[in-house]
Amino acid sequence: MSRNAESTAFRSALEVIRGVEPRVADAIGAELADQRESLKLIASENYASPATLLAMGNWLSDKYAEGTVGRRFYAGCQNVDTVEALAAEHARELFGAAHAYAQPHSGIDANLVAFWAILADRVEAPALRRAQARHVNDLTEADWFTLRRELGDQRMLGMSLDAGGHLTHGFRPNISGKMFDQRSYGTDPATGLVDYDRVAEAAREFRPLVLVAGYSAYPRKVNFRIMREIADSVGATFMVDMAHFAGLVAGRVFTGDFDPVPHAHIVTTTTHKSLRGPRGGLVLCGPELADQVDRGCPMVLGGPLPHVMAAKAVALAEARRPDFADYARRIVDNAQALAEGLLRRGASLVTGGTDNHLVLIDVTGYGLTGRQAEQALLDSGIVTNRNAVPQDPNGAWYTSGIRIGTPALTTRGLGTAEMDTTAELMHTVLSQTSAAANPDGTASKAKYALDPALADKVGRQAGELLAGFPLYPGVQLG
Numbered sequence: 001m002s003r004n005a006e007s008t009a010f011r012s013a014l015e016v017i018r019g020v021e022p023r024v025a026d027a028i029g030a031e032l033a034d035q036r037e038s039l040k041l042i043a044s045e046n047y048a049s050p051a052t053l054l055a056m057g058n059w060l061s062d063k064y065a066e067g068t069v070g071r072r073f074y075a076g077c078q079n080v081d082t083v084e085a086l087a088a089e090h091a092r093e094l095f096g097a098a099h100a101y102a103q104p105h106s107g108i109d110a111n112l113v114a115f116w117a118i119l120a121d122r123v124e125a126p127a128l129r130r131a132q133a134r135h136v137n138d139l140t141e142a143d144w145f146t147l148r149r150e151l152g153d154q155r156m157l158g159m160s161l162d163a164g165g166h167l168t169h170g171f172r173p174n175i176s177g178k179m180f181d182q183r184s185y186g187t188d189p190a191t192g193l194v195d196y197d198r199v200a201e202a203a204r205e206f207r208p209l210v211l212v213a214g215y216s217a218y219p220r221k222v223n224f225r226i227m228r229e230i231a232d233s234v235g236a237t238f239m240v241d242m243a244h245f246a247g248l249v250a251g252r253v254f255t256g257d258f259d260p261v262p263h264a265h266i267v268t269t270t271t272h273k274s275l276r277g278p279r280g281g282l283v284l285c286g287p288e289l290a291d292q293v294d295r296g297c298p299m300v301l302g303g304p305l306p307h308v309m310a311a312k313a314v315a316l317a318e319a320r321r322p323d324f325a326d327y328a329r330r331i332v333d334n335a336q337a338l339a340e341g342l343l344r345r346g347a348s349l350v351t352g353g354t355d356n357h358l359v360l361i362d363v364t365g366y367g368l369t370g371r372q373a374e375q376a377l378l379d380s381g382i383v384t385n386r387n388a389v390p391q392d393p394n395g396a397w398y399t400s401g402i403r404i405g406t407p408a409l410t411t412r413g414l415g416t417a418e419m420d421t422t423a424e425l426m427h428t429v430l431s432q433t434s435a436a437a438n439p440d441g442t443a444s445k446a447k448y449a450l451d452p453a454l455a456d457k458v459g460r461q462a463g464e465l466l467a468g469f470p471l472y473p474g475v476q477l478g
């Protein structure tokens, strides 16, 4: 698309929106300005391409399309079929998967579809066979009672939240922790790394139906071959949530033992993180689970979002281009440069570095909580998010960590030299911020003191750094 076409498309869209509700048009324009001006280091965010964004604003949004390609509960879905089939085809080709399901609206939805499919495959189907029934409707009340009890009795073993796992990997207050009897594996307290022997031991003791790998705040690779061996040793279904690192799998940075697709029974992901697509989810699996996964909507999900599936097809097509591999490699180079820059300046990093797209800073060394550090950085034009560190004494709200990641800045074109400057800016802010007390003199985990002049100066320096890497250079709104 020519740059002129991008400007015309977005300007025209805003003009039309402004005619109805100008405040929405203003918010959209302001969001672009904010994103252009800030040093975005949120590990789970990115900048989708203009083509991906534009694929979402159209008439596909108006269709209901429960069911699957060619087998819908609504008439007139031929164009939805086209885009869903394309999204699935690109996903299968990109990841080398036998089956892809492009309907989940988010990563959590993708995980729920996967859990549903595993339970249906491992518990419901055997129960139906035992009862010699074809469908749950054919079960007697007694059979149904037994099945309900068995469904509620299943076990999941996943990475604990404070070790970097995700809420949906069995965290007790989350629906996943209520669907399953849950136990989690952590990381080695000395190294911060996954200890596969301990995972194997936990699996032997707990005998889970599902072993989950994947993370949202673990800065290292996971060996999925070993995890599959552990799952096999106890007869568990092995599921990987690759939402954070799907772009690194797509870009062939994570291969062999570190590519989950050949090793897992089922893989879930979001499409908007390192994969750089629209907000949404995706499930990949082999033929054994495909039928159950395809029942995700309407059994688990509301109607699919055809406009978002169109955007998934566009983004996945982009990820199949050769330059995406270069992008994926640069994400990791940048994360490592950022980690080295921080370490050189005295920061403490969980696991001492990174081999993926994210870095987890333990900010207690700066005398701060994650909440204080996050706000001080935001005052200085640096957007991050606070995150728990393993065995975090400050809990999940205040936390002791700051999670940063490089997918977004790498899309913008920043390289390793700019990562060193970014490390310098972050270190300056963190080392000049101090914890402040409540008015009554008690310690606060939220209040902090940072000289506003310093915050302004760092903000200007961040702006100067970004000026060399314009965001959406083809889009001029005014």
Ligand code: DSN
Residues within 6 Å of the ligand: 044, 107, 166, 216
């Ligand atoms: N909220 C996402 C993240 O920031 O990692 C995970 O769901």
